[in-house]
Amino acid sequence: MMHHAYIGGLLEHTLSLAVLVNRVADHYSGIDRDLLMTGAILHDIGKIEEFEYKCRIDYSDAGRLINHIVIGIEMIGQKISEVENFPENAALLLKHLIVSHHGAREFGSPEPPKTLEGLLLNYLDEIDSKINGIREFMDSQETGDNWTAYHKPMERYFYKGHLK
Numbered sequence: 001m002m003h004h005a006y007i008g009g010l011l012e013h014t015l016s017l018a019v020l021v022n023r024v025a026d027h028y029s030g031i032d033r034d035l036l037m038t039g040a041i042l043h044d045i046g047k048i049e050e051f052e053y054k055c056r057i058d059y060s061d062a063g064r065l066i067n068h069i070v071i072g073i074e075m076i077g078q079k080i081s082e083v084e085n086f087p088e089n090a091a092l093l094l095k096h097l098i099v100s101h102h103g104a105r106e107f108g109s110p111e112p113p114k115t116l117e118g119l120l121l122n123y124l125d126e127i128d129s130k131i132n133g134i135r136e137f138m139d140s141q142e143t144g145d146n147w148t149a150y151h152k153p154m155e156r157y158f159y160k161g162h163l164k
């Protein structure tokens with residue numbers, strides 16, 4: 001319902017976020033680029049199980065009952081346990097990126113970002129999901145009008161008169 005809600009959308013969002021991270025990571029000093037890139041690639045991995053496709057995309061039972069952040073943590077934890085001597089601190093920092101990528105408890109993150117990589121991932125994820133979601137919404141509207149219909153998730157009308 002929010003963004004990239006079509007077949008292939010998760011892959012498109014994940015790639016787009018990785019490209020954004022690639023562009024932004026060097027702009028700031030003191031960023032663990034590998035950690036941030038790994039977080040970008042894996043942040044929504046739980047959505048593979050959170051959604052299902054029969055004749056339309058919908059939440060799966062696991063998605064409704066557990067949600068993609070928890071599913072993602074389980075999936076990544078499972079993979080990490082298969083790697084001998086995976087560094088404990090790297091696992092912790094990567095899991096923190098998954099846990100915190102929604103930014104705040106009211107948006108589904110049990111903990112807010114507490115590392116620079118976490119903050120960057122949260123903001124870049126939000127940029128990518130918002131821009132895609134709003135662009136999809138604009139494209140779905142009548143072409144003649146300067147304004148879109150009311151966009152409920154962001155509680156506003158969007159102006160597109162200059163894009164004609």
Ligand SMILES: [Fe+2]
Pocket residue numbers: 043044068101102
């Ligand atoms: Fe997410």
Ligand SMILES: [Fe+2]
Pocket residue numbers: 013043044125129
């Ligand atoms: Fe995302």
